[in-house]
Amino acid sequence: MNRRTFLLQTASLAILAALGGPLARAASAHHGWGWATDEEFELSGHVTGVKFGNPHGELSLDVKGEAWLVEIGQPWRNERAGLTEDLLAVGTKVTVHGHRSANRDEKLMKAERLVIAGKDYNLYPDRQS
Amino acid sequence: MLMEFLAGLEGSALAAGLRGSKWVYPLVNAGHIAGIALLFGAIAGFDLRLMGAWPRVPQEALAKVLVPVAGTGLCLAAGFGSLLFIVKATEYAASSLFLAKMVMLAIGLANLLAYRLLSRRLAWSHGSAAAPPSPLLLRLCGAVSLVVWLSVLVLGRLVGYF
Numbered sequence: 001m002n003r004r005t006f007l008l009q010t011a012s013l014a015i016l017a018a019l020g021g022p023l024a025r026a027a028s029a030h031h032g033w034g035w036a037t038d039e040e041f042e043l044s045g046h047v048t049g050v051k052f053g054n055p056h057g058e059l060s061l062d063v064k065g066e067a068w069l070v071e072i073g074q075p076w077r078n079e080r081a082g083l084t085e086d087l088l089a090v091g092t093k094v095t096v097h098g099h100r101s102a103n104r105d106e107k108l109m110k111a112e113r114l115v116i117a118g119k120d121y122n123l124y125p126d127r128q129s
Numbered sequence: 130m131l132m133e134f135l136a137g138l139e140g141s142a143l144a145a146g147l148r149g150s151k152w153v154y155p156l157v158n159a160g161h162i163a164g165i166a167l168l169f170g171a172i173a174g175f176d177l178r179l180m181g182a183w184p185r186v187p188q189e190a191l192a193k194v195l196v197p198v199a200g201t202g203l204c205l206a207a208g209f210g211s212l213l214f215i216v217k218a219t220e221y222a223a224s225s226l227f228l229a230k231m232v233m234l235a236i237g238l239a240n241l242l243a244y245r246l247l248s249r250r251l252a253w254s255h256g257s258a259a260a261p262p263s264p265l266l267l268r269l270c271g272a273v274s275l276v277v278w279l280s281v282l283v284l285g286r287l288v289g290y291f
Contacts, residue, residue: 052148052149053145053148053149053216054147054148054149054150054154054155054216055154055158055216055217055289074151075148075149075150075151076151
């Protein structure tokens with residue numbers, strides 16, 4: 001390649017690399033929450049089904065006759081919070097604090113904190129919930 | 130019949146281990162992506178050459194490097210992909226996006242086979258810097274390959290969103 005092409009390409013790479021820093025900072029704040037709204041959301045209902053495990057756990061709730069899906073954490077996150085599958089037997093009453101889908105038609109939310117029998121299980125202690 | 134077999138895979142100790150792991154599943158996922166990167170990156174270069182790009186670059190030399198890299202990528206993607214699959218086998222099997230991905234994968238492999246059979250019947254021009262122009266069929270294999278592997282990639286990614 002000629003000298004001009006080489007210089008142009010190297011300069012472009014350098015600029016991209018320099019942009020990487022601030023972009024990485026911005027990205028770390030919102031990974032995985034992009035599809036949900038920013039406000040805190042609370043839901044109470046009875047467990048109709050639960051599935052733990054990678055890629056992420058899922059909890060089905062009956063909320064006054066409506067079927068809701070709650071995304072719970074990865075195995076290590078649930079373990080860290082003390083949340084086990086046996087705590088979520090069918091019929092258990094549970095309150096979930098987190099963020100609901102930005103698509104209002106979807107009955108889907110991502111859990112930050114669960115309250116079962118008066119006890120807190122915080123999946124994201126760094127986040128306010 | 131099939132659903133029972135898939136349920137069996139999903140209930141296996143291997144699948145359970147992957148489901149409950151902290152590091153293994155994410156690393157297997159990363160391995161799947163690495164395989165895809167090698168496959169698509171290498172084959173894109175070779176397909177473009179097949180279609181006539183960089184005419185002065187010897188095709189045989191490119192083939193020697195890019196085809197093994199792409200092939201390795203395919204094996205890695207398929208291997209790690211199978212591990213990812215068993216974790217939710219019944220759910221993936223019921224997903225039309227996943228099934229579309231499998232159909233495209235089959236087409237990709239069929240196209241690969243067709244290319245190998247076609248290219249074997251054509252003489253490479255050894256020793257000269259410029260490869261003979263690919264006949265239309267080989268160019269077509271290149272184009273199909275590019276479109277199909279990109280489709281497999283996109284469909285695979287969409288599985289996680291719908």
